[in-house]
Amino acid sequence: MKALEDKILAEGMLLPGGVLNVGRFLNQQIDTVFLKEIGAEIARLFEDSGATKILTVEASGIAVAVAAGMAMDLPVIFAKKSRTANIDGDVYTSLVYSFTHDRENHIMVSKTYLPAGEKILIVDDFLAHGSALNGLIAIAEDADCEVVGCCAAIEKGFQMGGDNLRARGYRVESLAIIDQMDETGIVFRLQ
Amino acid sequence: MKALEDKILAEGMLLPGGVLNVGRFLNQQIDTVFLKEIGAEIARLFEDSGATKILTVEASGIAVAVAAGMAMDLPVIFAKKSRTANIDGDVYTSLVYSFTHDRENHIMVSKTYLPAGEKILIVDDFLAHGSALNGLIAIAEDADCEVVGCCAAIEKGFQMGGDNLRARGYRVESLAIIDQMDETGIVFRLQ
Numbered sequence: 001m002k003a004l005e006d007k008i009l010a011e012g013m014l015l016p017g018g019v020l021n022v023g024r025f026l027n028q029q030i031d032t033v034f035l036k037e038i039g040a041e042i043a044r045l046f047e048d049s050g051a052t053k054i055l056t057v058e059a060s061g062i063a064v065a066v067a068a069g070m071a072m073d074l075p076v077i078f079a080k081k082s083r084t085a086n087i088d089g090d091v092y093t094s095l096v097y098s099f100t101h102d103r104e105n106h107i108m109v110s111k112t113y114l115p116a117g118e119k120i121l122i123v124d125d126f127l128a129h130g131s132a133l134n135g136l137i138a139i140a141e142d143a144d145c146e147v148v149g150c151c152a153a154i155e156k157g158f159q160m161g162g163d164n165l166r167a168r169g170y171r172v173e174s175l176a177i178i179d180q181m182d183e184t185g186i187v188f189r190l191q
Numbered sequence: 192m193k194a195l196e197d198k199i200l201a202e203g204m205l206l207p208g209g210v211l212n213v214g215r216f217l218n219q220q221i222d223t224v225f226l227k228e229i230g231a232e233i234a235r236l237f238e239d240s241g242a243t244k245i246l247t248v249e250a251s252g253i254a255v256a257v258a259a260g261m262a263m264d265l266p267v268i269f270a271k272k273s274r275t276a277n278i279d280g281d282v283y284t285s286l287v288y289s290f291t292h293d294r295e296n297h298i299m300v301s302k303t304y305l306p307a308g309e310k311i312l313i314v315d316d317f318l319a320h321g322s323a324l325n326g327l328i329a330i331a332e333d334a335d336c337e338v339v340g341c342c343a344a345i346e347k348g349f350q351m352g353g354d355n356l357r358a359r360g361y362r363v364e365s366l367a368i369i370d371q372m373d374e375t376g377i378v379f380r381l382q
Contacts, residue, residue: 023303029267030267032267076220076223
């Protein structure tokens with residue numbers, strides 16, 4: 001998605017430690033006009049996927065997943081990182097390591113929202129090592145649902161999470177894939 | 192908003208301890224078709240507010256705030272509950288007690304996204320005791336921004352957070368206000 005690559009170049013910031021900060025338009029602050037375009041592009045990519053529900057994980061995945069859900073008229077489920085009074089009954093759970101927070105979280109989804117047989121499109125803002133996506137796939141498959149696709153707005157191709165999933169046979173489409181990123185600039189993968 | 196009251200009656204569940212679970216359409220699972228209607232209603236209510244940015248707090252506020260932002264073409268900022276590698280520089284912070292999680296969180300927003308003079312519309316999914324909203328108001332006012340309105344999808348009127356804010360002069364509009372809620376049913380405030 002050329003518009004997203006341009007946006008990353010114009011508004012993203014490279015921070016020490018390999019962090020790409022897109023807080024000006026995707027995290028912290030969300031450019032909702034642009035977010036609609038992101039949702040429309042995800043809908044275009046996965047219109048033939050047969051998806052019946054979108055699955056993401058709180059917190060920063062929610063905006064992208066909701067934009068996709070609105071564009072596709074599909075419900076969005078978000079996995080939670082802690083059990084709250086709002087989570088009812090039995091849950092599917094998976095252990096996910098967050099590099100951003102440097103800690104492990106059990107993510108969980110109430111079984112109510114994942115009946116067997118749903119066709120799940122997994123959506124997140126970032127795909128790097130793939131820890132969150134792997135956790136979401138595990139939850140969907142535990143629930144006897146089919147993962148029909150995975151989509152991140154921004155994939156860090158050099159951290160291999162996306163390519164590892166592709167090698168396992170999953171359909172992974174990211175709107176922008178960064179294959180190299182350092183003080184000299186950002187190299188996007190041709191798609 | 193009559194459609195939201197009907198949705199609460201049809202799909203909400205009253206749990207022990209005064210918890211209203213709306214996980215089927217607003218938390219956990221989000222009915223994105225209905226969420227668009229929520230966004231449009233917030234836009235209608237606050238079209239004359241002069242708001243320049245929407246402020247919410249992760250995680251479950253994000254969907255409602257994004258829907259409002261899309262309907263109003265306004266950027267959405269979400270306060271975070273923990274400092275991550277993505278948060279740049281100085282932050283405005285406030286201490287918020289979460290009844291749902293039974294713990295205190297420092298919520299924070301990078302100063303970058305709240306320059307002085309912005310007109311802030313605060314949006315959240317729930318308003319009960321008002322702890323989150325008070326924290327968000329404190330952050331906006333610390334930043335020398337003006338709070339032009341507060342909007343929750345669902346307000347628990349009997350927990351007084353909304354009315355306390357109204358008494359302090361804030362414009363608070365909730366799409367559905369529950370004044371009583373027990374095993375005999377739910378009583379909505381006439382608006």
